Amino acid sequence: MQVIFESRHASADALREEALGRVRFALRRLGAVVPRAKVMLTDVNGPRGGVDKHCLLEVKTEKAGVLVISSLASDWRTALDEGLGRLVRALKRALHRQHKPVRGRLPKLIAGEPG
Template identity: 35%
Template sequence: MRIDLHCDGVEAPPALREYVARRMRFAIGRFRDHIQWARVKVADVNGPKGGTDKRCVVQLRLRNLPDVVFAINQLEVRAAVDEAADRVARVLAQRVRRHQRPVRATAASLAVVPA
């Protein structure tokens, strides 16, 4: 599984790239068999205007499940990445749990054997 990091308007020193990769690997590590690839995009939305302007967009391509895509806005890049990593772990747990839930037997599908 690969994790691609794209930065728009945000300086991406090696320390930030390593931080994003480490947080995302930790968040999605136990689901690696279900993930084809992950893309994380960090951007400065408002530029020099200020405000809640750091956005972290996460896109996951899953095997046999719908893609996961969402965006988190925060004041700081690392805060956005942290919140995105927490959310991606919750969303993946839900998706995988729903997908692996066994099919319940209905009354019509149960064979009745006379005694």
């Protein structure tokens, strides 16, 4: 799995290796369906402080398409962790949807009628 990290903020660049490791750890079981993941960290309102650390996670999959999750928190680690949790849940949900049969199709196929 290829993980891409982008940030223009110096303090976010210091978290580069940790962020890459957390993404790989969170997606370790789903790595077969996720060829590429992208992490973007930005500071929304600069040095004024507050809840302004933005984490954007983008995952490209072959089956579920592209999933984009955005998270906002007061520090980088919290934004990344919250975003990763939501990303894993959304990815599992999207992949699970791919495996569900369409309702109403099974009885028609058993009865021999064309679907």
